[in-house]
Amino acid sequence: MSITRKIKRISLKLLLSILGLMLLFAFYSNSLIGVNKKSIDYYISLKETVKSKGYEDRMYVISGKRFKFYNSFLVKYGNAVSTSRHLKGEAIDILVLDINNDGTADSKDVDLIYNILDKEIVKKQGGIGTYKNQSGFFTRQMVHFDCRGYWARWEK
Template structure:
């Protein structure tokens, strides 16, 4: 039972780090890893407050470093503004977009591991000028398809006309596999 609790804490820490990447997620990551360790060691040894705080801080930092290494942080503020502007425009049209960010600034070694990424140092992710979204639904029909992407694309074009600093392309990944077809790439020049 202890091992199951430990594994659950590890799994939840990864999910929280992935879905809510940032400082708060790093603190959640550290908390869950610490909780998993305490569950695993329950009844074997009593830890001091300093040791608990040290382990929490250590795993929080590890979580943040992992988020950076996996490209979940540090995109340019202008591309974040573009994503936010697209979302606001879609909401103004009466839709309820459901998506989460799955990639921001990447390092070359990680970028080269990804199947659908641009290689040879030309990916906008390497400079933090792109964000990939995993889209669940836009138009409210419970699925993601070409109609949903067209709504995103039109919102991006309208947003670009208002804010020239947000110029850049929006790409879909249809035909690239089940997981990838839900992705949308948003970049700035």
């Protein structure tokens, strides 16, 4: 086997290992492992409140606690900020699908979740953000909430 072929084979193995690690870290970040109990309580309350109001609980965690290098990747290639509350495990991002059961996952569903978080759960004790003006479906349907201890709101 030639040196060039060996180098290519090693490079491919290294690349696959790196991709595997990134998937593992992405899985970790998309779970509630390492997330602050208060933020988890917000999430549980949100699911319970949505169900009690007769809506569907079609929402899924897409980001929880993040490793710094993974957050840096998201800063460079996504919409994350370098001082993200995810780094401390204080934040959860959820993907909101068809909550109101009208057959479409859209801004109405995001607004419904935002309002429940704002008025009934997080109130003035944390941050809530939406990204409805972004181009990608997953970003538009995302709601961020955290337990920073003070009021913060944004819509991008």
